[in-house]
Amino acid sequence: AQSVTQLGSHVSVSEGALVLLRCNYSSSVPPYLFWYVQYPNQGLQLLLKYTTGATLVKGINGFEAEFKKSETSFHLTKPSAHMSDAAEYFCAVIRSDAAGNKLTFGGGTRVLVKP
Amino acid sequence: ETGVTQTPRHLVMGMTNKKSLKCEQHLGHNAMYWYKQSAKKPLELMFVYSLEERVENNSVPSRFSPECPNSSHLFLHLHTLQPEDSALYLCASSHVTGELFFGEGSRLTVL
Numbered sequence: 413a414q415s416v417t418q419l420g421s422h423v424s425v426s427e428g429a430l431v432l433l434r435c436n437y438s439s440s441v442p443p444y445l446f447w448y449v450q451y452p453n454q455g456l457q458l459l460l461k462y463t464t465g466a467t468l469v470k471g472i473n474g475f476e477a478e479f480k481k482s483e484t485s486f487h488l489t490k491p492s493a494h495m496s497d498a499a500e501y502f503c504a505v506i507r508s509d510a511a512g513n514k515l516t517f518g519g520g521t522r523v524l525v526k527p
Numbered sequence: 528e529t530g531v532t533q534t535p536r537h538l539v540m541g542m543t544n545k546k547s548l549k550c551e552q553h554l555g556h557n558a559m560y561w562y563k564q565s566a567k568k569p570l571e572l573m574f575v576y577s578l579e580e581r582v583e584n585n586s587v588p589s590r591f592s593p594e595c596p597n598s599s600h601l602f603l604h605l606h607t608l609q610p611e612d613s614a615l616y617l618c619a620s621s622h623v624t625g626e627l628f629f630g631e632g633s634r635l636t637v638l
Contacts, residue, residue, distance in 0.1 A: 446626060455531075455617055455629035502570065506626075513558065513621055514583065517570040 414439045414505040418518035426526050431475075431490040433521050435503030438484060444506040445486040446515065447477055451499045459501070462486060473497070498525045530554065533618050533630035541638050542608060548633045550601040550618030557622060559601040561593060564615040564632070576601060608637045 419434040437443055444463050448456040460471025467479040473496075477488045486503060503518040531552045540546050552559065561573040575583035576595040590612075592604040601618055613636050619627040 448629075453631075453634075455533075455631040456619075457629070458626055461626055513625070513627060514572055514575065515570075515627055516572075519569045 414443065414507050414516045416503050416505050416516055416518035418501075418503050418521050420521055421519060422522050422524065424524045424526060425493045427495055428492050431488075431493045431497060431523065433488040433501050433503075433523070435477075435486045435488065435518060436484055437486060437503070437505045439505055444508070445477075445479060446504040446506065447471065447475070447486075447488050448502045448504060448517075449473075449499050450502065450520075456502065459488070493523075493525050495525050495527065498523055531618055531620055531628050531630035533616075533633050535633060536631065537634050537636075539636045539638065540605065540608065542610075544608075545604070545606045547605065548603040548616055548618075548635075550603075550620075550630055552599055552601075552618075552620035552628070554620055554628060556620035556625075556628070557598050558620060559595060559598075560619040560621075560627065561601070561603055562617040562619065562629075564617055566614075570617070574603075605635070608635075610637050613637045 415438045417436045446461045447459040449459050450456050459475050460469045462469045462479045470476045475490045500520045500522045502520045504515045507514045534549045558577045560575050563571045573587045574593045579595050594602040615632045615634050617632045618630045621627045
């Protein structure tokens with residue numbers, strides 16, 4: 413069974429500083445991994461995904477994530493935080509079968525950006 | 528309209544009411560999902576429909592009843608809910624083997 417652990421339910425960063433959100437997963441098969449962002453009073457928006465190929469994945473809004481199989485990690489980074497990055501971020505692993513895709517989410521990390 | 532649209536965005540209901548949440552997707556996807564998002568709890572998958580057939584029901588109480596009349600529409604019928612059912616209900620759609628696209632959610636408050 414797949415599971416996802418996000419270390420830290422809240423992260424506070426200064427504007428312009430590095431954003432690092434940690435995600436570790438467990439999966440019995442090669443995983444498909446996702447990061448979603450949720451702004452206040454909105455649904456989830458896909459930031460980036462890893463399926464196969466290059467392990468460094470670039471997403472929207474300057475975010476990127478690196479898949480490290482040896483560490484079972486898929487940490488999300490952004491070199492310079494912007495006020496608009498304040499949101500909740502969810503890491504997810506997917507289980508696919510003939511019936512469709514089932515995303516298993518981590519508990520989420522809420523990012524606060526200080527001016 | 529594009530994407531995944533959910534209505535209503537906000538709903539307040541008493542425990543004896545019957546109401547429905549609606550989801551519509553304009554992406555040509557063939558799978559649709561209901562997720563529940565409660566405070567301080569991970570997102571919970573409730574139901575999955577693939578090609579209009581329910582393929583997963585994660586031990587959801589019978590007071591929640593899904594309906595998928597076609598590949599573009601998904602409903603969640605609500606009946607005799609409890610206050611602990613208050614949450615954000617998120618609809619999503621996908622191709623059978625693609626990533627999920629989410630609606631903006633319906634925030635439900637049960638009094």
